Amino acid sequence: xxxxxxxESGERYDVSxxxxxxxxxxxxFISISLxxxxxxxxxxxxxxxxxxxxxLGVLGLVLVGYNLWRMQGRxxxxxxxxxxPRVVTKQKCRSCSHEVTRPFKEGDFIYGNGDACPxxxxxxxxxxxxxxxxxxxxx
Amino acid sequence: xxxxxxxxxxxxxEFPIDAGTLLNLIFLILFLLFIVWGQRxxxxxxxxxxxxxLRRINMMKDEGRKxxxxxxxxxxxxxxxxxxxxxxxxxxxxxxxxxxxxxxIWKLDYLLKMAEDRLKGEIKNIVPQAKENERENISNIVxxxxxLNLLYRVVRHYYIMGKKTGNSIIIIQLQYLLPEVMMQxxxxxxxxxxYSYGHPIGDGSGALVAANLAHPRxxxxxxxDMEICETELEGRRLTVLKSKGPGATVGYPxxxxxxxxxxxxxxxxxxxxxxxxxxxxxxxxxFEGIGAAIGGIGTEKYKIEEVVVKRKLPLYGIIVRMSIKExxxxxxxxxxxxxxxxxxxxKEVIREKVPEGGKVLVVGVGNSVGIW
Numbered sequence: 271x272x273x274x275x276x277x278e279s280g281e282r283y284d285v286s287x288x289x290x291x292x293x294x295x296x297x298x299f300i301s302i303s304l305x306x307x308x309x310x311x312x313x314x315x316x317x318x319x320x321x322x323x324x325x326l327g328v329l330g331l332v333l334v335g336y337n338l339w340r341m342q343g344r345x346x347x348x349x350x351x352x353x354x355p356r357v358v359t360k361q362k363c364r365s366c367s368h369e370v371t372r373p374f375k376e377g378d379f380i381y382g383n384g385d386a387c388p389x390x391x392x393x394x395x396x397x398x399x400x401x402x403x404x405x406x407x408x409x
Numbered sequence: 410x411x412x413x414x415x416x417x418x419x420x421x422x423e424f425p426i427d428a429g430t431l432l433n434l435i436f437l438i439l440f441l442l443f444i445v446w447g448q449r450x451x452x453x454x455x456x457x458x459x460x461x462x463l464r465r466i467n468m469m470k471d472e473g474r475k476x477x478x479x480x481x482x483x484x485x486x487x488x489x490x491x492x493x494x495x496x497x498x499x500x501x502x503x504x505x506x507x508x509x510x511x512x513x514i515w516k517l518d519y520l521l522k523m524a525e526d527r528l529k530g531e532i533k534n535i536v537p538q539a540k541e542n543e544r545e546n547i548s549n550i551v552x553x554x555x556x557l558n559l560l561y562r563v564v565r566h567y568y569i570m571g572k573k574t575g576n577s578i579i580i581i582q583l584q585y586l587l588p589e590v591m592m593q594x595x596x597x598x599x600x601x602x603x604y605s606y607g608h609p610i611g612d613g614s615g616a617l618v619a620a621n622l623a624h625p626r627x628x629x630x631x632x633x634d635m636e637i638c639e640t641e642l643e644g645r646r647l648t649v650l651k652s653k654g655p656g657a658t659v660g661y662p663x664x665x666x667x668x669x670x671x672x673x674x675x676x677x678x679x680x681x682x683x684x685x686x687x688x689x690x691x692x693x694x695x696f697e698g699i700g701a702a703i704g705g706i707g708t709e710k711y712k713i714e715e716v717v718v719k720r721k722l723p724l725y726g727i728i729v730r731m732s733i734k735e736x737x738x739x740x741x742x743x744x745x746x747x748x749x750x751x752x753x754x755x756k757e758v759i760r761e762k763v764p765e766g767g768k769v770l771v772v773g774v775g776n777s778v779g780i781w
Contacts (some may be wrong), residue, residue: 273515289649291454291457292454302618303432306431308428340541357606357608357739374606374608376606376607378607378616378779379607379609379654379655379779379781380609380620380655380779380780380781381620381624381781382655382781400745401608401609401739401740401779402609402739402740402741402742402744402745403738403739403740403741403742404742405609405742
């Protein structure tokens, strides 16, 4: 879905929290089974396979705990992800056509007056030719 | 080491049943559990999904209120405008009766204008020192916060109703709507920040095309929240209309167009607006059509269609595609490129369809926030 044409942003709005918890539940069940099987193996003196099962089971439970902790963190900041969009202001000098792009400042508007030109120093404010949301290049 | 010794001790202890029997027993219990309480468990899981979305919308709603309050406090003449804000966030426009639909457009138009006047008037009383464009932005911020508030209340209503009645139909319907609700809430959050800073938004595409056509000439105020500019394009006379900038307003292009077309003669009317794209389509692409390119509740569209049909005028629409989120959040680079293409296309259409000496009316529809 991420690389479908027209979905360049890769945004998704499906709420998959149930599936996430189902997976966590499944992992918990497997981990408990592994711990239990590890104990019984150790009881039958299969110390190495028993320890491996036990270790994997404990690791599974740790993973479940970590994911729950991460989920809790995500829930508390969910609404704050939108803050600080990278909006930039593009200015063009009326005398020398030199273009300068800088972060947006409150009070900027398209076809309004910008800063003084740093190149020709004419003193006349540059024309704000565009204001847009700058998306950083994907790595 | 202690832990290992402890585990070894447990391992050496004798269990009454072996692992296989215990696992079989667990599976049997789970099987019976899902047969008897399967639906209840499913409903419980869905309720958790809804709770998650409800918590997010609640945070967004609180953020909306916080931003509105900060903006009001910045220019406020009263020490604490929170009482005023809480009252405004619950304002509603009561739909006119539609049993006899004849004349409903004018009733709706009147009610919407009255609602806007009331909100703007009250905001003016609270922030008398603020400039006009700042007041327009504050009005829009409050409107967005009110929409988020309504969204939260509606989702909460169905959530509680589903919980109270245990009605899985209500709960499942709500769950199916959650992605769309989230998409809308997310877009509204973007709009909140855009209006708060005064960023131009995607919906301003039509207004920016109009500003591009008029530049470097200046616009003059005409009618209610609208601006007009007389310019020329290779011997053709252009009248360009747009909403009043740089404050956040969409104006009343229907009234302005109707007024102009009743007084003057034009050879062609072109409307430029932002249009919602279908999923899979590229943002910023331009398409054309015949008819009034204008969204909203329909009152403005009605006025334009009425006068154009009476005058038998050709009416062309040029539309820049974007998603609902892009329409109300800061303008992206793709949409900006789309606006350049739309401006070029408007000029091409004028050259193709109108002879030299002809007159054209170009209506740039959309919100002029952040656009002169």
